[in-house]
Amino acid sequence: MLIVHDENKNLINLLEIEISQLKGKFFCPACHSEVRLKNGNIKIPHFSHISLKxxxxxxxxxxxxxxxLKLALYKWFARTEKVKIEHYLPELEQTPDLLVNEKIAIEVQCSHLSIKRLWERTENYRKHGYQVIWLMGHDLWIKKSLTQLQKNLMYFSKNRGFYFWECDLAQEKIRLKSLLHENLRGHVIFHLEEFNFFQGNLLEILRLPFLSQKLLSIPVTRDKNLSHYIRQQLFHRNPKWLKLQEKYYQNGQNLLSVSFERPTYAPVGLHLLENIFDSSVKKNFCQISQDLTNYYQNYWENWQKKSAQKVYPPAFYDKIINRLK
Ligand SMILES: [Zn+2]
Known part of the structure; x- marks a missing residue:
């Protein structure tokens, strides 16, 4: 931490004071327990709790x-916005990494946290009228498939579908991964954009998914070995695929006789073989309050009719489905 109290409850900001001027004991502004100055070679000078209990x-x-990351983003925001670093919000009992223009909380998440804790923190911001933007550090970057935690850290817009923010300290970049789609194997594809630190207005970059813009698309191809893959999953008794096969049996069908003539990428949360999206899906996306029903239905209708070679944002499917009606 960079902001602490001294013995007289004055705020001490490490970004504004010479280390040599620091005297006496220091305390956490949130829990009031003692913190200690760490001034080593690897990390920038900072305070840390003696006990976090x-x-x-x-x-x-x-x-x-x-x-x-916190420091770099703070300096970047400070060029154009009113920004506070580690500003303790007593009514929430939370300290966002950054607070922008008094109402946008920026959380730089570098380590795993429980989904329960993520929901609590997110709801707490929302309840008190703050918007929260989560930016993910190295360990939470998207790889081959999405974890439950990553799904709960995704956002949604009509122009970008599902999207996700990543921060790269080594390369000094912010990455936007948008138009996130999964195929039936659970592999993920996305449209990638990178923004160098200090180039452009950071708040505008974070608003990009909501601005009007050129239509994006990602090419997709047919998964030729999908039938073989499903056979293997059933043979190895993968519970997800067994459950789906059970549903098929109940309808007098068999998964193994389904043929896959078209690409099987779909928006996250929509399962093409189930024809419906799970009504509990809303609970899977902590950061998303928009209703996804139309998006899923339009995508599904379009997918059934056409063998699409590309996937598009939700706005595209809204338009073509409405045109057909
Ligand atoms: Zn504390």
């Missing part, structure tokens, strides 16, 4: 990555 606001001591 009492603290609701800080769940762990910080990594060099977290400190570095």
């Amino acid at each position: 009492e603290c609701h606001s800080w769940s762990e001591n910080e990594s060099a990555q977290h400190l570095g």
